[in-house]
Amino acid sequence: MKLRTLGVTVLGAVGLAALPACMNEEAAPPPRPAVRPAPVREKVAPKPEAPPAAEPAPQPLTGGGTIRGAVSFKGVPPSAAAVPPSEDPACDGMASSEQSVRVKNGKLENVLVRVRGLLPVPRPTQPALIDQHQCTYQPRVQGATVGQPILIKNSDGTLHNARALAGTKSIFNVAQPPHGxxxxxxxxxxxxxxxLKCDIHPWMTAWVVVNANPFFATSGADGSFAIEHLPAGTYTLEAWHETLGTRTAEISVKEGETVSASFEFSADAKASASGGVK
Structure with a gap:
C-alpha cells in the first residue's frame, strides 16, 4: 500500500513538473515564415526630353518675275574722310578712308533696294550674317525680314563689340572675343x-534694313542689283542709302518676265530725281 502511494506521488510530481513545459510549448507563437527581401530594382536613368522640333525651312521661292537694275551717282562724289591707321595688327588691310559713299565709274555701292509692303510669302528663318573682318563689318549694308534674327561673327584676332542702335536707342551690346x-x-x-557700331574701333559701321517681305537686294560695286521671284503685281520700289537718302519708283512685274529699274543719287540733297523704270 505504501508502495502504491509512493508511486502515485512520484507520478504526480513528475506530471506537475512536466505541466509548465507543456504550457510553455503551447504558448510559444508559431514560427513566422521567412520574409524574402524585395528584389533590388536597377535605377533607370530618365530618358532625356526630346528637343523641340526644328522649324521647317521655308520652301525656296519660285515663279514670279524679276527686277534687275543699277544705281548710279550723278556728279562728283564727296571726298571721303581719312580713317586714322590702327596699331592693332588684326586691322591690317582695313580701308584707309570712310566708306559710306562708294562710287566707281559712276555707280553707287551699298544701296538697299526693296519692295515696300507686306506680301503673303514665306520668310527666311536663317539668320542674316554680319562678320567682322580686318576691323570692318561685312557686309556694310544688308536687308532682313521682320522676325529674322541676325548672327554676328568675329573673324578677327582682336576684341570687338557690337552695339546695335535704332536711332539713339540701344537695342543690345555684345562683346566679341577674338575668333569667338x-x-x-x-x-x-x-x-x-x-x-551696328564697334566702340573699340569707332570707324566700324554696318546697317540692317528690316523689311516686311524678303524682296530686297544691295547694290554691288558696279551698282547692280536683282530681286527675283517677285509675284506679279504693281509695287513701290525704294532705294535707300545711309547718307544720301531714298529714291522711289513704281514698277509692274509680270509672271516669268524681267523688268529693269534704275535709281540715281547725287550729293545735292535737293536733287529731284526719284528713280526710274526702264
Whole structure:
C-alpha cells in the first residue's frame, strides 16, 4: 500500500513538473515564415526630353518675275574722310578712308533696294550674317525680314563689340572675343533701321534694313542689283542709302518676265530725281 502511494506521488510530481513545459510549448507563437527581401530594382536613368522640333525651312521661292537694275551717282562724289591707321595688327588691310559713299565709274555701292509692303510669302528663318573682318563689318549694308534674327561673327584676332542702335536707342551690346563664338540676336519687330557700331574701333559701321517681305537686294560695286521671284503685281520700289537718302519708283512685274529699274543719287540733297523704270 505504501508502495502504491509512493508511486502515485512520484507520478504526480513528475506530471506537475512536466505541466509548465507543456504550457510553455503551447504558448510559444508559431514560427513566422521567412520574409524574402524585395528584389533590388536597377535605377533607370530618365530618358532625356526630346528637343523641340526644328522649324521647317521655308520652301525656296519660285515663279514670279524679276527686277534687275543699277544705281548710279550723278556728279562728283564727296571726298571721303581719312580713317586714322590702327596699331592693332588684326586691322591690317582695313580701308584707309570712310566708306559710306562708294562710287566707281559712276555707280553707287551699298544701296538697299526693296519692295515696300507686306506680301503673303514665306520668310527666311536663317539668320542674316554680319562678320567682322580686318576691323570692318561685312557686309556694310544688308536687308532682313521682320522676325529674322541676325548672327554676328568675329573673324578677327582682336576684341570687338557690337552695339546695335535704332536711332539713339540701344537695342543690345555684345562683346566679341577674338575668333569667338558667333552671337545671335533678335531685332525688335517695330524697328526698321538698325545701325551696328564697334566702340573699340569707332570707324566700324554696318546697317540692317528690316523689311516686311524678303524682296530686297544691295547694290554691288558696279551698282547692280536683282530681286527675283517677285509675284506679279504693281509695287513701290525704294532705294535707300545711309547718307544720301531714298529714291522711289513704281514698277509692274509680270509672271516669268524681267523688268529693269534704275535709281540715281547725287550729293545735292535737293536733287529731284526719284528713280526710274526702264
Amino acid at each position: 563664338k558667333a552671337v545671335q540676336r533678335n531685332l525688335p519687330a517695330d524697328v526698321e533701321l538698325v545701325r
